[in-house]
Amino acid sequence: MSWDIIIGVSLESLINATMIAYALAAIGLNVHFGYTGLLNFGQSAFLGIAAYGLAMTVATFGLPFWIGIGVGLLGAVILALLLGIPTLRLRADYLAIVTIAAAEIVRLLFRSVSLSKWTGGSDGLQAFSDGFYSMNPYSGAVEIGTLISFDARELWIMTVGWVLVAISLVFVFLAMRSPWGRVIKAIREDEDAVRSLGKNVVSYKMQSLILGGVLGSLGGYVIALRNAAVQPDTYGTEFTFYMYTIVILGGAARVFGPVIGSMIFWFLLTFINAVLPEAIDAGYIPTWFMDKTDAGAFGYICVGLGLILLLIFRPQGIFGDKKEVMLDGR
Amino acid sequence: MAADTNVPPGVLKAREALKDVPHEPGAKKKDPILVADKVVRRFGGLTAVQVDHIEIQRGAITALIGPNGAGKTTFFNLLTGFDKPNEGNWTFNGSPLGGVAPHQVARKGMVRTFQLTKALSRLSVIDNMRLGATGQKGESFWRGLVPALWQGQEKEITERADELLVRFKLDAKREDFAGSLSGGQRKLLEMARALMVQPDMVMLDEPMAGVNPALTQSLLGHVKSLREDGMTVLFVEHDMDMVRDISDWVIVMGQGQVIAEGTPDTVMADPRVIDAYLGAHHDGTAHDSAEVAAEVAAEAEGGKSDE
Numbered sequence: 001m002s003w004d005i006i007i008g009v010s011l012e013s014l015i016n017a018t019m020i021a022y023a024l025a026a027i028g029l030n031v032h033f034g035y036t037g038l039l040n041f042g043q044s045a046f047l048g049i050a051a052y053g054l055a056m057t058v059a060t061f062g063l064p065f066w067i068g069i070g071v072g073l074l075g076a077v078i079l080a081l082l083l084g085i086p087t088l089r090l091r092a093d094y095l096a097i098v099t100i101a102a103a104e105i106v107r108l109l110f111r112s113v114s115l116s117k118w119t120g121g122s123d124g125l126q127a128f129s130d131g132f133y134s135m136n137p138y139s140g141a142v143e144i145g146t147l148i149s150f151d152a153r154e155l156w157i158m159t160v161g162w163v164l165v166a167i168s169l170v171f172v173f174l175a176m177r178s179p180w181g182r183v184i185k186a187i188r189e190d191e192d193a194v195r196s197l198g199k200n201v202v203s204y205k206m207q208s209l210i211l212g213g214v215l216g217s218l219g220g221y222v223i224a225l226r227n228a229a230v231q232p233d234t235y236g237t238e239f240t241f242y243m244y245t246i247v248i249l250g251g252a253a254r255v256f257g258p259v260i261g262s263m264i265f266w267f268l269l270t271f272i273n274a275v276l277p278e279a280i281d282a283g284y285i286p287t288w289f290m291d292k293t294d295a296g297a298f299g300y301i302c303v304g305l306g307l308i309l310l311l312i313f314r315p316q317g318i319f320g321d322k323k324e325v326m327l328d329g330r
Numbered sequence: 331m332a333a334d335t336n337v338p339p340g341v342l343k344a345r346e347a348l349k350d351v352p353h354e355p356g357a358k359k360k361d362p363i364l365v366a367d368k369v370v371r372r373f374g375g376l377t378a379v380q381v382d383h384i385e386i387q388r389g390a391i392t393a394l395i396g397p398n399g400a401g402k403t404t405f406f407n408l409l410t411g412f413d414k415p416n417e418g419n420w421t422f423n424g425s426p427l428g429g430v431a432p433h434q435v436a437r438k439g440m441v442r443t444f445q446l447t448k449a450l451s452r453l454s455v456i457d458n459m460r461l462g463a464t465g466q467k468g469e470s471f472w473r474g475l476v477p478a479l480w481q482g483q484e485k486e487i488t489e490r491a492d493e494l495l496v497r498f499k500l501d502a503k504r505e506d507f508a509g510s511l512s513g514g515q516r517k518l519l520e521m522a523r524a525l526m527v528q529p530d531m532v533m534l535d536e537p538m539a540g541v542n543p544a545l546t547q548s549l550l551g552h553v554k555s556l557r558e559d560g561m562t563v564l565f566v567e568h569d570m571d572m573v574r575d576i577s578d579w580v581i582v583m584g585q586g587q588v589i590a591e592g593t594p595d596t597v598m599a600d601p602r603v604i605d606a607y608l609g610a611h612h613d614g615t616a617h618d619s620a621e622v623a624a625e626v627a628a629e630a631e632g633g634k635s636d637e
Contacts, residue, residue, distance in 0.1 A: 171475070178474030179466045179484065186450045186461050192412065193448035193520075197527055198436035198464045207471055327451045327509030 001282050006274040008147035013270035014263050017154060017226040020161035021047075021219040022266065025239075026246040026258035027168045028216025033244070034252035035176060036208040037188030039092055042083065042099030043243050045106040046213040047220030048235030049075040052110055052119065054221060055230040058128035060118050065131025069221065076217035079106075080210040088205045103237060111232035124231035132157075132225050154226075161222045165259060168215050173255045175211070184208055185253070245307050251317030260318055268306070272299040340558040344390035344578040351579075353592030353600075356383035363388040363531055363562045364409070364440075369418030371404055371586075378404045379415070380586045386531075391553065391563040393573045393594070396583035397607050402566045403445060405583065406535055410442045411435040423530060437464055439530035445539060445566075449516040451509025455500055458508045458519055459491035460484070462526025491526060498522040498552065514545035521552060532556055534565035538572055550576055570598070582606065 013019055025047055032038040053072030057063045083102055087095045109115060111122045119125065136156040143149040150158065175181050183204050186194045191201050224230045242265070250261025276295035279285045290298060310317070316325040347360045362385035371379040379401040386392050394402050407413035409420060411432035419428040422440050430438075450458050466487070467473050468480030495501040498518045503511060508519060517537060524532055534553070541549060554576055556563050567573055573580060573594055580597040582590040584606035590597055597603055 174475045174477075175471065178477070179460070179468030179480060180471050180474030182453070182457055182461055183469055186453060186458075189450035189452055190448045192432075192444070193450060194461070195412070195432040196410070196436055196442050196444070196448075197462050197523065198433050198441075199461075199469070200431075200433050211471070323510075324452050324507065327507055 001275075001278045001284075004147055006271065006278060008149075009274050010267055010271040012148050012150070013266040015158065015162075016150070016266075017157045017161055017222055019262050019266040020158065020165060021222040021226065022242065022246055023165055023259045023262035024161070024168060024219030024222060025216045026243045026250070026262055027165070027172060028212040028214070028219070029240075029243045030247050030250075030252060030254075030258050031172060031208055031212035031215060034247060034254070034257070035181070035188060036184050036205060036212075037092065038205060038208060038212075039096035040083075040099045040209070040212070041096050041237070041240055042101075042103030042106075043212075043216050044235040044237065044239040045099070045103035046076050046079060046216040047223065047239070048103075048106050048110065048232070049079050050217030050220035051224035051230045051235070052125075054224055055125040055128045056118055058131065059120075059125045065128075068128065068131075072217060072221065073214060076213045077210055080206070080213040084206045084209045088202050088209070100237060100240075103235070103240065107232050107235050110230075110235070119232070120230075122232060124229055126229045128230075129225050129228040133228075157222060157226050164218045164222070168218065169255055169259070171211075171215070176253075176255070180204075188253075242303075245303065248307070248315075248317055249310060251319035254317070254319035257317060257319050264318070265303070269299055269303060272302055338554075338558050340389065340554075340560075341578070344387065344557065347387055348390060348579055348593070351387075353590075353596050355588040355591050357385070357591050359385040359387040361388045362386055364420065364422050364564070366409065366420035367418060369405070369408055369415050369420060371401075371408055371413065371415045377586050379408060381405060381418070381583075381588055384581065384588055386562060386564055387579060388562050389557065389560060390578040391557050391565070391576055392579045392581060393577035394564060394566045394581050394583065395568070395570075395573055395597075396589075399585075400583040400606070401586040402583055403535060404586075406442065406533060406566060410440060410533060412442075436527055436529075439528075440533065441524040441527045441529040441531070442533035443517075443520045443524055443535055443537065445535040447513070447516040447520050447540075449508040449511060449519055451507060453508055454505050455495070455508055455511070455519060456488070456491060456504045458523050459495060459526055460487050462523040463487040463490070464527055487526075494522045494525055499548070512542070514541040514549070517541055517549060518545070518552070521549075525556075529561065531562040531564065534563065534567075536566050536568065538567060538569050546572070574598070 025043060028046065029040065029043045032040040050072035053075040054068035057068035057071045058065060083099055087098045110119050113121055133153060133156065136152060138152040138155045141149050141151045142155055176184070183194060183199050187201055187204055195201050223234065246261035246265050247258055249264055250257030250259070273296060276285070276298060277292050280287065280290065280292050280295065316322045351357050351359055364386040366381055366384045369379060369381045370377065396402050404413065408415045411427070411430050411434070419426060421427060422438060425438065427435060450461070466480065467483055473479045492501065495504060498521070500515065500518060500522065503515065508516065511519060521534070521537065537549060537553065538546060550572060553563060577594055580592060580594050581588055582597055582603050589606055590600045590603050592600065
């Protein structure tokens with residue numbers, strides 16, 4: 001077994017672009033779910049809209065990179081308005097149903113044959129990231145120790161990604177310690193009480209939906225640029241469930257929760273996915289139990305199992321306060 | 331003067347204002363803060379509220395009583411915008427409130443509490459209080475990001491909140507989660523939080539429900555002190571001792587309608603009120619069991635035809 005490769009890729013996954021994309025998505029979802037109590041099960045649609053907004057603007061219509069970024073952000077805001085206007089007046093669970101359906105509609109539109117002229121159908125779009133990588137100041141790979149190495153492209157997307165994470169965290173931190181954030185958290189506790197104190201609850205929920213959607217959409221850019229391609233099935237519902245795992249793992253309504261959650265999630269997933277094939281090769285795991293093609297699925301089974309155990313034994317996540325979570329039980 | 335030394339000025343004012351008001355449903359008040367006309371709320375075939383006319387005297391404590399299902403809480407929800415009536419209109423401080431959203435009702439100065447207390451569990455007690463203040467600059471998203479724009483106001487709000495916490499004897503709990511308070515303390519917190527809005531009128535929905543008897547007296551004292559501060563109080567309550575103790579005026583609802591009004595003593599002696607609470611047949615002897623059985627059968631039929 002080549003432990004240096006296993007440990008190398010696992011360590012890389014603590015800081016690489018994939019982890020950053022999930023962290024950004026989860027930071028947005030944390031605004032919705034953790035702080036405001038909005039059950040948004042369609043966060044993947046915000047990432048998809050942003051990624052396709054960028055890709056279609058550049059690859060389909062031949063417009064510059066920055067316009068693509070603008071189109072993606074605008075798309076995320078419009079999606080938030082479309083989702084919010086009909087549902088935010090209703091009970092919380094309606095939002096969950098509508099968002100999960102909306103995310104599927106968005107994904108199916110992207111892969112529909114009739115729109116494939118613009119979206120590339122199920123193949124998606126490529127060749128939209130040149131504008132981004134032409135700004136790359138790095139040349140050549142960087143190695144940290146002997147285990148970890150990143151090429152220039154990965155390094156550039158990581159740099160931008162970490163800056164976006166930092167900006168997002170500052171935003172969330174400032175917003176949530178302000179009186180605005182106090183109203184947001186109060187809405188999570190009881191909407192009617194907040195209404196009775198003269199706050200326009202629907203407007204605040206809409207603002208939260210937009211803020212979280214826009215923060216999440218940043219993750220969509222990172223994924224799209226990292227892969228230099230967009231594909232509709234990247235933005236399926238399971239993507240949203242991974243984000244929920246990350247938010248709960250890190251601790252809902254904690255500023256750093258989504259980042260730490262994403263780190264742990266990807267470290268464990270990468271480690272399992274690296275260790276299992278090696279262990280099968282080396283004969284530590286008998287092939288009647290599992291062969292190499294099963295290993296990938298087994299990794300996700302472990303994620304599901306881990307989430308269940310987490311919710312039972314540590315519902316507050318890494319950063320959360322158990323006393324606070326238990327107040328809900330009353 | 332000697333006889334009145336123990337009576338606070340708010341009580342005297344309220345008594346004076348209500349002295350010549352006739353004891354009948356829909357009676358005109360000298361200086362009404364709230365006037366409602368023909369407010370009707372139906373749930374399917376059931377008319378839950380049908381109030382022809384009602385006036386609430388400014389600066390007085392008015393109790394809204396009635397048996398279970400009389401429509402008291404529904405009427406409360408209608409007045410505060412939490413529910414929409416099928417018809418009717420009402421004015422508060424002279425401005426019409428029909429169709430106004432609940433948060434705007436609160437901003438106009440009419441603040442309510444809830445029968446099932448709504449403490450914001452995972453916010454600290456002091457944050458619960460701060461939330462109540464209206465017109466906060468930092469409650470807009472972009473301005474909230476720049477603390478310099480709201481910290482001054484936040485300090486004033488916190489001072490006001492701390493004063494109220496001392497008055498309601500919650501200052502020791504300042505930093506605790508509101509969810510860790512006892513039932514009675516939550517009622518106190520909810521009332522104190524409502525005062526942060528600086529309302530003209532406070533609507534209390536069963537302020538005594540589920541409160542430890544040891545806290546009842548202090549809660550009563552707080553309600554009375556609202557009147558001394560010039561506020562108007564309308565409250566729903568089942569506890570008749572409390573109603574007798576603190577209210578200047580009592581309005582009785584039965585089956586959605588206002589059936590009696592008056593001072594506590596006259597209302598409690600009113601046969602219509604006793605009928606409403608105990609049922610029109612409480613004397614019993616005149617009605618034989620066959621009649622009752624027929625009524626039950628008719629009701630059961632009515633229920634079936636509804637389906």
